[in-house]
Amino acid sequence: MPSVGIVVGDGKKEYPGKLTLYVTVTCIVAAMGGLIFGYDIGISGGVTTMDSFQQKFFPSVYEKQKKDHVSNQYCRFDSVSLTLFTSSLYLAALCSSIVASYVTRKFGRKISMLLGGVLFCAGALLNGFATAIWMLIVGRLLLGFGIGFTNQSVPLYLSEMAPYKFRGALNIGFQLSITIGILIANVLNFFFSKISGWGWRLSLGGAVVPALIITVGSLILPDTPNSMIERGQFKLAETKLRKIRGVDDVDDEINDLIAASEASKLVEHPWRNLLQRKYRPHLTMAILIPAFQQLTGINVIMFYAPVLFQTIGFGSDAALISAVVTGLVNVGATVVSIYGVDKWGRRFLFLEGGFQMLISQVAVAAAIGAKFGVDGNPGVLPKWYAIVVVLFICIYVAAFAWSWGPLGWLVPSEIFPLEIRSAAQSITVSMNMIFTFLIAQVFLMMLCHLKFGLFIFFAFFMVVMSIFVYFFLPETRGVPIEEMKQVWRSHWYWSKFVDARRT
Numbered sequence: 337m338p339s340v341g342i343v344v345g346d347g348k349k350e351y352p353g354k355l356t357l358y359v360t361v362t363c364i365v366a367a368m369g370g371l372i373f374g375y376d377i378g379i380s381g382g383v384t385t386m387d388s389f390q391q392k393f394f395p396s397v398y399e400k401q402k403k404d405h406v407s408n409q410y411c412r413f414d415s416v417s418l419t420l421f422t423s424s425l426y427l428a429a430l431c432s433s434i435v436a437s438y439v440t441r442k443f444g445r446k447i448s449m450l451l452g453g454v455l456f457c458a459g460a461l462l463n464g465f466a467t468a469i470w471m472l473i474v475g476r477l478l479l480g481f482g483i484g485f486t487n488q489s490v491p492l493y494l495s496e497m498a499p500y501k502f503r504g505a506l507n508i509g510f511q512l513s514i515t516i517g518i519l520i521a522n523v524l525n526f527f528f529s530k531i532s533g534w535g536w537r538l539s540l541g542g543a544v545v546p547a548l549i550i551t552v553g554s555l556i557l558p559d560t561p562n563s564m565i566e567r568g569q570f571k572l573a574e575t576k577l578r579k580i581r582g583v584d585d586v587d588d589e590i591n592d593l594i595a596a597s598e599a600s601k602l603v604e605h606p607w608r609n610l611l612q613r614k615y616r617p618h619l620t621m622a623i624l625i626p627a628f629q630q631l632t633g634i635n636v637i638m639f640y641a642p643v644l645f646q647t648i649g650f651g652s653d654a655a656l657i658s659a660v661v662t663g664l665v666n667v668g669a670t671v672v673s674i675y676g677v678d679k680w681g682r683r684f685l686f687l688e689g690g691f692q693m694l695i696s697q698v699a700v701a702a703a704i705g706a707k708f709g710v711d712g713n714p715g716v717l718p719k720w721y722a723i724v725v726v727l728f729i730c731i732y733v734a735a736f737a738w739s740w741g742p743l744g745w746l747v748p749s750e751i752f753p754l755e756i757r758s759a760a761q762s763i764t765v766s767m768n769m770i771f772t773f774l775i776a777q778v779f780l781m782m783l784c785h786l787k788f789g790l791f792i793f794f795a796f797f798m799v800v801m802s803i804f805v806y807f808f809l810p811e812t813r814g815v816p817i818e819e820m821k822q823v824w825r826s827h828w829y830w831s832k833f834v835d836a837r838r839t
Contacts, residue, residue, distance in 0.1 A: 351589040351816060353499045353581030360506070362580075363497055365553045367509030369449055369490035371546035372456045373483050374517020378659070379539050380422045382525030389536040393469055394421075421472065426773035428480025429487065430766050436488035437762035441606070444563040445496070446554050448489035453551030456482025457544055464541020479543070486550060487765045491749035492757065496560040497580060500816040504677035504746055511742035512674065515666040517546060522659035561590070562754060565597040592818045593754075600755030607759050615760075617830040618752055621809070622760045626768035628801040629744030630775050632693055633794025634736050637700070637729055665730045669737030681813040682743055683805060689739020690802035694795055696732035700725060701791035740801075744768070750812055751820050 383389050390398035432455075440448040459478030466472045490510050498506035524542060528535035561580070564573035573593070577586045610619050677685060703725045748764040783790050810823045810830070824834040 351500065351581075352583050352585050353589075354583065355499055355502050356580065356582040358582070359497055359499070359580045362557060363494050363506040363509055366449070366490055366493050366497070366557055367506075367513045368546070368553055369452065369486040369550045370510040370513030371517040372453070372479075372486060372543065372550060374514035374519075375521045375543055375546050376425065376479060376483065376517075377514070378518035378521025378663075379525060379543065380425070382522060382529070382659075383536045383539050384422060386529050386536045386539075388533050393466075393472060420777065421476070423773045423776035424473070425476045425480040425483070426769040426776065428477040429484035430480075430769040430773070432481040432484030433488050433762045433765035433769065436485045436765075437606075437758045439485070440489050440492065440761075441566065441758035444559045444567065445489045445493040446557055446559045446563075448485050449493070449550060449554035449557075452482045452485030452487075452489065453547050453549075453554060454482070455479075455485065457547035457551060458482075460541055460543035460547055464537050464544070466537075466540070475540075482547065484765060484769070487745075487768070488758075488761055491745045492761055493557075493560055495746075495749045495817055496562045499581065501814060502678060503750060503817065504682070504813065505674045507746045507749065508670065508674045508677055508742040510745055511737075512667070512670045515663070515670050515737065515741075519660070519663035519667055522663055526659075562593055562597075565593050566600065566754070570594065589816075589818075592816075596754040596818045600753075600757075606756045610756055610759055610763070614834045615756060616833040617808075617824050617827075618756065618760055619763070621751060622748055622763040623767050624801075624804065625744055625748055626764050627771050628797065628804070629740050629768065630771035631794065631797040631801070632736055632740050633697060633791065633797070634733075634741070635772075635775050635779055637732055661726075662730065662733050665733045666737045666741075669734040670742060672734075673738035673742050676738070677742070677746070678813055681811050682747055683809060683811050685739045686743060686805045686809065687802055689735040690798050690805070692735035693732050693740075694798040694802070696728045696735065697791050697795035697798060699728045700732070701788050701795065703728070704791065705788035747809070747812060750817055751823075753821065754818070 384394075387398065436448050436452075439451065455478050459475045459480075459482060461475075462471055462478060463475035466475060491507060494507040494510060495503055521539075521542075525539055528538045528542075531538065558576055558580075561573040561577040564570075564576065574586065574590050577590055577593075578584055581589070609615065673685065703721070707721065749761060752760040779790070782793070786793060808829060810827045812820065812823060815823055821834065824830045
């Protein structure tokens, strides 16, 4: 009878191992996959505001922006064509994540990361050298395909490589890379915008750098023991696990990994099996967590920040200042999450962050409504008033950065059993991309029509998602990834779905 780990008092298993320099460096390199996602988030919004870019590819939008003096602040950026250019990437990422599920399972996490880096690099080059609108569109599609592959594989890779006691901190390195990518892109956009005529080419083409980082990184990274076992490389997986954990006694963990792999091989159609009753909690989390992550309203807050900063008196540099300030807050708060996620737990950060964002959303809605009214004409705003609003924005960004931002990627990647892991992660990525696309495409229109009420719209979802977490999301801190089924079996609601006697 194979050994199955050390069972501690609460019924959970513990495996021997420590946080080695080898696994730390490995996870840091892998987490760099988030740079390409973050860089694109930061770069696309800035490029679409550059005059030279608009003149070349969207001349009608450029003329409208220059000729029409829009006093209504709520509607000044309402442009369907530009938002479609930006958000089309997420549709490509949605499609590629489905293909990436098969590649990740059959060929390993490394290959999926490599394909993501190569596709993103090709898209960056095509966009940087674009001379026609079709080149921009094809380039955006390639970027989306690349992001679909990396967002599918990197969180899984990190969760499988990390020792379970440090899984949260190492996995959040992915979100930290996203925030760093956003910050770097915003700063570069500011400087490249000063280059008349072709600065946008440097912004778009600069995406080659993070693409090369993950491409080269995927070539030198080891594959995960889970992935090796899936492909029948048992001895190699055991050797690699010893090096990763820094101990020789890995029999318990390797036996459990093999048992999980054997169970997964019995599943011929992981997509169809996701609909089984025993996977109901996993499918629910794969759908709702990424959807809720986007329904926090982070895009609205990040968009509106430059307008508020401009009222403080930063003038033409308002966009840079707002991007840098919120970007620094974003990075700093993500570091807080890395420190606390395995110390305080996932549920605590979800609930605390949700409450903090709720208060901030209501405060911003009240402040914007009081000064901008329904016609969007602020008149003269006192600087102290704008500073208070900006402070609430920073409080909101910080809450998102240590809660729903990183945990929206961490929790789904650690709760899926091996037999459905790739398919379920693909659902997570797909849902994230769907809601990112929808919100990116319609929120400017909603802002124009709902006005400051849009902030209340997202505040409502903060209440809904916090209630959901409180009642339906179990704590996954300190649970080995292959033993996560015990968490569901002991839950007051989900136990009736996953109980072995009923399935």
